[in-house]
Amino acid sequence: MSFQFFITGTDTNIGKTYVCCALLDYFSNLNYKIIGAKPISAGNDLLDHIYVNQDVYQIKKLSNVEVNYSEINYYAFDQPIAPHIAAKKNNITIDFDIIKNNLSKLEKKADIILIEGAGGYHVPLDNKRTIADLITYLNIPIIFVAGIKLGCLNHTILSIEAIKRRKQKIFGWVANIVEHDMPHVNENIEYLNKIFDAPCLAILPYAENSNNDKIKNYFSCPSLK
Numbered sequence: 001m002s003f004q005f006f007i008t009g010t011d012t013n014i015g016k017t018y019v020c021c022a023l024l025d026y027f028s029n030l031n032y033k034i035i036g037a038k039p040i041s042a043g044n045d046l047l048d049h050i051y052v053n054q055d056v057y058q059i060k061k062l063s064n065v066e067v068n069y070s071e072i073n074y075y076a077f078d079q080p081i082a083p084h085i086a087a088k089k090n091n092i093t094i095d096f097d098i099i100k101n102n103l104s105k106l107e108k109k110a111d112i113i114l115i116e117g118a119g120g121y122h123v124p125l126d127n128k129r130t131i132a133d134l135i136t137y138l139n140i141p142i143i144f145v146a147g148i149k150l151g152c153l154n155h156t157i158l159s160i161e162a163i164k165r166r167k168q169k170i171f172g173w174v175a176n177i178v179e180h181d182m183p184h185v186n187e188n189i190e191y192l193n194k195i196f197d198a199p200c201l202a203i204l205p206y207a208e209n210s211n212n213d214k215i216k217n218y219f220s221c222p223s224l225k
Contacts, residue, residue: 001225002107004140005171008117008131010155014147015176015204017055018215020116022202023143024062025216026110035063035110037072039099039134042120043080044151052076059116065109074102084124094125096137103192112224115140121159132166141171143201146192156192165224172201172221180206 007020020036027034037058044051056073063072075094077086087094106113115138117123117131124130135142142163146156163170173196175189182188193200202218 001083002003002113003139004107004112004113004115004205005143006117006135006138006140007143007145008114008121008135008211009145010120010136010147010152012119012123014120014149014178015146015174016116016145017058018144019145019174019176019202019204020114020216021058021062022204022219023043023114023221024059024064025213026219026221028062028064029216032111033065033109034112034114035065035067035072035106035117036060036114037103037106038116039103040075040083040094041073041078042077042083042086044076044078053080055116059114063110067106067109069100071106074099082123084126087126094129096129096134099134100187114143120155121162132162132168135168136166141169143171144173144196144198146173146175148175148177148185148188149182152188153191157195160195161203170196170198174201175203177204177206 007016009016010064024034024036038056038059041056044053047057052069053076056069060072079086122130122132146152177185189203199222201221204215204218
């Protein structure tokens with residue numbers, strides 16, 4: 001039996017990949033076979049002589065099970081733009097069945113699969129569907145990343161209300177401090193902790209270097225059994 005979790009959050013650039021990589025490292029140290037996946041990506045760079053999304057590159061690197069990029073990234077758009085715009089420009093419809101079927105193949109290889117979304121919780125994938133609809137379709141628990149910065153209370157509360165309306169399960173949440181010297185950080189996190197019906201898995205300090213290899217030490221996850 002494998003466990004799947006969908007990593008989403010309040011916005012883009014609030015550390016979903018940072019958190020995903022830290023969790024890959026954390027669970028790997030607990031001797032789980034673990035794979036990270038990012039079904040939909042936008043924006044490719046030349047890395048190790050191939051064009052690949054930077055997030056996908058990092059996630060694959062920290063997975064402790066050998067996988068190909070095609071096994072973890074099913075829609076890779078070249079331009080760093082919203083997925084629904086990228087899909088339309090390329091005359092592509094993002095197929096939820098393709099995503100689900102490919103993820104199910106990974107279940108045979110790993111104990112845990114961490115699936116990172118694109119952008120925030122309600123980022124559109126076409127004129128009708130969003131990341132939220134994909135989570136409903138996959139029917140897996142959420143690990144929610146709250147980017148702790150000015151405005152985080154409003155963004156997080158709206159997201160959590162939407163998640164509750166859809167009756168989606170939150171496994172846990174992560175407070176990632178993304179704004180340097182934000183006033184009253186602790187008070188903001190304390191308030192958010194009260195609105196989540198799930199444990200806080202980590203409070204990550206502000207870090208200019210997102211490759212901090214000690215970040216896994218901040219995590220404490222509930223038992224998966």
